[in-house]
Amino acid sequence: MIIPEKKKRRHLRNIALLVLLLLVVVGTYAFQAFNPRAINDRENRQDIGTGGRVHDYYNRDTENKDVFVENYGDRPIMARIRLSEFLETKSDGEAAFTPLVPGTVRENVESWTTWIPTADNINVRANVNGSDAFNRYSTLTLGWSRPGQVAPWYMPSFNHDSDDLRTAAAGHARDWIEGDGATDGVTDGTTHPGDGTDAYWSSGDTFDNSTGIWPGQEIVQEVAQNLPQGRPPMTIEQWDELEDYQKIGDFWVIDHQTGWAYWASLIEAGNATSYLLDAAEMTSAIDETVSNGYYYYGIHVDSQLISPRHSDDFLEGGDERLADFLTGIRNNSMNDAGSTNPRFEVDSPPSAFNFDTMLPGRVFTMAGEEYRYLEDMESGNHMIIRHEAIRNTGFMEQPQVLSNWFNALDTEVQSMVQPVAISVPAPGVADESITWIDEVTRWLPTNLSAFPAVAGDVTSVNPSGTPQAFALSLADVVRLSTPEGGFPNPVARRGARSSWWWLRTPGPSPTAANWGVAQAPPTGRLHAHNPYTNDVGGVRPALIINPN
Structure with a gap:
C-alpha cells in the first residue's frame, strides 16, 4: 500500500507527507506478493475458509x-x-x-531503511543501518490510546477474495497493487471507503457498496470495532520482562533485531487488531534542512499473514525468544502444551478447558474466578490456586474465608473439586528454626526434613476427606518451587496484582508468627509473621479438581 507525498515548499509542510507502501499477503498466506512460487505453495496447503486483510487509513492534511x-x-x-x-x-x-540514508532509492522500496526501535524504547529508532537518522525528521505514533474511549470503529473489508492481495486503503492511502507500485505522490490507489481522518467511522455507521464502488461484495455493511489495545506496543526485550501469563494478549510486540511487529495473539475470525501505527508526523527539523525546496518522505509496510500451523515460517533471522513467543501465540498461552484453551482473560465455563494440556503457571479465568494452574497430579487430578489473594483476611480467619469462598463458587466448578484431608491445626515450625539456601531471598529451606510433620504436610486427594478449598502448606510451596513447577521463580509465587498470602503452616502455635509468601521485596520469600490483615493480601484458596 502506498501513500506518497512530495513537498513543494516549506509553507506546504502541513499537507501530505507520508508514503505508505503496503505489501500484503492474504488468504492463502504466501509471504511475498511478488513470489508466485510461495503463493502456489501455500495454495496447496488448503487453508480453506481463512482470510485476512490489512487496513490502511491515511489523511494527508491531518497526518x-x-x-x-x-x-x-x-x-x-x-x-x-x-x-x-x-x-x-x-x-x-x-x-x-x-x-x-546513502544507497537508498525512492523507486526501489526494497532499498528503504527498516524501522528498528531501540530495545527499551519503541519511540526511539536504533543506530542500525541508518534507522536512527529518521529520529530527527519523523515521529511515529505507535498503538492507539484515547482518554475515555475503548477502541475505534472501522468498516470491514468488502473484499473476501483470498487470492486478491490488495489491501483496504482509504483516504489518501494507496494500495501497492491498485496504484501499480507508484511512488509519485499523486496516483490514486484507494480500495476502501473513508477519508482517512481519525475516528472517521462511528458506532452504527453503514456503507452501501451495492453498486460495486469498492472491490468485493456488493452489499450494505455496518461498521465493526477494533479490539481494545491490551498494552501499548513494546519490544520483545520489554515483552520478556512480563510475567508469562501476561505475554499473550491484544497488543503488538516488535522484534528489535528485525523490525517485525507481531500481534501477540491469534486474530480470531471476525476480529481486527488494534492499531500498530496511529500517526506519522514530520518534525520542524525538515524546515531547517529544506528552507526552500522539496522533500519526499515515505513509509513502506510489509505485512505477512499466515495460518497458525505455519508459525515457524516467521522464525528465520528473528530474536532467540521468538520461537517461544510464536508457540505461545499458537497455544493462547505461554503455559500450554498445544490446545485451544481460552486466553487467560477470557472468562469461560469449566467445559471450555482441557486441563491435561496446561503447564504449571498457566493463568486462566473460569466461571468468574481467575486461577493459576499449579500441577498435574495424575489420574485426572489438577491442583489450581486463586490467582489473587482475598485481601483483608487474616490467618486465624482462614477456615471461614475458605468455606465462604468455596460455597460461592459456580456449581459446575464445585462438582469437580476433589476431597482432601487438612489437619487443623496444621503442623507448625518457628521461623527461626528454618535455615535457607539464601537468607535474603528465603527461596528454599535447607532443613525442612528436620521437621517431619511439617515436611509431610503435602496436600493430595484423600477419598476419606472432604471436597473443599484449602490453603497451601509450607511443604506444598517448597515442592512446587522448581523450574518446571507452579512457582518457578519468586515473582511467580506472588499473588496477582502484587498480593501477599497466608499459608496454612503456623508457627509453634497458631497465635505465634505464621507462615506466608511476601509481596514486598524480596518478592516471593517465605517468612513467618504475626497475625494481621491489610488490603495488600490475605487468604489464597487452592483446589484439586478433576473434570472427568
Whole structure:
C-alpha cells in the first residue's frame, strides 16, 4: 500500500507527507506478493475458509495514519508487519534529490531503511543501518490510546477474495497493487471507503457498496470495532520482562533485531487488531534542512499473514525468544502444551478447558474466578490456586474465608473439586528454626526434613476427606518451587496484582508468627509473621479438581 507525498515548499509542510507502501499477503498466506512460487505453495496447503486483510487509513492534511489487520475469514490467523522509511531532499539550486540514508532509492522500496526501535524504547529508532537518522525528521505514533474511549470503529473489508492481495486503503492511502507500485505522490490507489481522518467511522455507521464502488461484495455493511489495545506496543526485550501469563494478549510486540511487529495473539475470525501505527508526523527539523525546496518522505509496510500451523515460517533471522513467543501465540498461552484453551482473560465455563494440556503457571479465568494452574497430579487430578489473594483476611480467619469462598463458587466448578484431608491445626515450625539456601531471598529451606510433620504436610486427594478449598502448606510451596513447577521463580509465587498470602503452616502455635509468601521485596520469600490483615493480601484458596 502506498501513500506518497512530495513537498513543494516549506509553507506546504502541513499537507501530505507520508508514503505508505503496503505489501500484503492474504488468504492463502504466501509471504511475498511478488513470489508466485510461495503463493502456489501455500495454495496447496488448503487453508480453506481463512482470510485476512490489512487496513490502511491515511489523511494527508491531518497526518492521521491507521494501520491494522482484519480477519474476515472463519479461522484464526497470525500477523506481523514491518515498516521501512525513505526520505530525500532537494533545495533550490540543487540538481537532484539527496537521500537521507546513502544507497537508498525512492523507486526501489526494497532499498528503504527498516524501522528498528531501540530495545527499551519503541519511540526511539536504533543506530542500525541508518534507522536512527529518521529520529530527527519523523515521529511515529505507535498503538492507539484515547482518554475515555475503548477502541475505534472501522468498516470491514468488502473484499473476501483470498487470492486478491490488495489491501483496504482509504483516504489518501494507496494500495501497492491498485496504484501499480507508484511512488509519485499523486496516483490514486484507494480500495476502501473513508477519508482517512481519525475516528472517521462511528458506532452504527453503514456503507452501501451495492453498486460495486469498492472491490468485493456488493452489499450494505455496518461498521465493526477494533479490539481494545491490551498494552501499548513494546519490544520483545520489554515483552520478556512480563510475567508469562501476561505475554499473550491484544497488543503488538516488535522484534528489535528485525523490525517485525507481531500481534501477540491469534486474530480470531471476525476480529481486527488494534492499531500498530496511529500517526506519522514530520518534525520542524525538515524546515531547517529544506528552507526552500522539496522533500519526499515515505513509509513502506510489509505485512505477512499466515495460518497458525505455519508459525515457524516467521522464525528465520528473528530474536532467540521468538520461537517461544510464536508457540505461545499458537497455544493462547505461554503455559500450554498445544490446545485451544481460552486466553487467560477470557472468562469461560469449566467445559471450555482441557486441563491435561496446561503447564504449571498457566493463568486462566473460569466461571468468574481467575486461577493459576499449579500441577498435574495424575489420574485426572489438577491442583489450581486463586490467582489473587482475598485481601483483608487474616490467618486465624482462614477456615471461614475458605468455606465462604468455596460455597460461592459456580456449581459446575464445585462438582469437580476433589476431597482432601487438612489437619487443623496444621503442623507448625518457628521461623527461626528454618535455615535457607539464601537468607535474603528465603527461596528454599535447607532443613525442612528436620521437621517431619511439617515436611509431610503435602496436600493430595484423600477419598476419606472432604471436597473443599484449602490453603497451601509450607511443604506444598517448597515442592512446587522448581523450574518446571507452579512457582518457578519468586515473582511467580506472588499473588496477582502484587498480593501477599497466608499459608496454612503456623508457627509453634497458631497465635505465634505464621507462615506466608511476601509481596514486598524480596518478592516471593517465605517468612513467618504475626497475625494481621491489610488490603495488600490475605487468604489464597487452592483446589484439586478433576473434570472427568
